[in-house]
Amino acid sequence: MAKSLIGNHVRKFRFHHDEMTQQQLADQVGVTRQTIVAIEKGNYSPSLELAFRIARVFGAPIEDIFFLEGEQ
């Protein structure tokens, strides 16, 4: 099972955002905590919809938080 080609700075954004916990972020975007863990660890990439919601929480464009590996 290949890892996804998408990397992200969710963890950094979480800490720079009032030290928000995984659970709090999960609640705000409407997924489970395990989903946030999996995304932060790169186990898989989020759907576009979830990427949008995460970006909204952090008030940043999607491309500030997520990137194609090898493009960063």
Add this chain to the structure above:
Amino acid sequence: MAKSLIGNHVRKFRFHHDEMTQQQLADQVGVTRQTIVAIEKGNYSPSLELAFRIARVFGAPIEDIFFLEGEQ
């Protein structure tokens, strides 16, 4: 996750890009033509990875091409 709440301007970008066909776009981003059709028609939203590749083809940020319905 809720329903597909993602809209897009892929068709417009395709025509503003040298009248690129669905097949040409599909080839450039590495999916089948049916996937492009489904996305243009809103049958489902692309993965984040595919959204990135489409945005790259058009030289635009993801958020110029895709949007959360109700946010446009």
Add this chain to the structure above:
DNA sequence: CCCACATGTAAAGTTTACTTGACTTATTGT
């Protein structure tokens, strides 16, 4: 009139995002 091409649609199958639930470890506070 043909033929090639662009687009739409649909069924069935594979892959992957996401959930549910349960357990573990480390840290912090009472």
Add this chain to the structure above:
DNA sequence: ACAATAAGTCAAGTAAACTTTACATGTGGG
């Protein structure tokens, strides 16, 4: 010492993205 919280992990299941194949329709050119 104990409880509570944050984070990691694993397994099994569901839902959605994507593929493959195939057929249908309209359009433009020779």
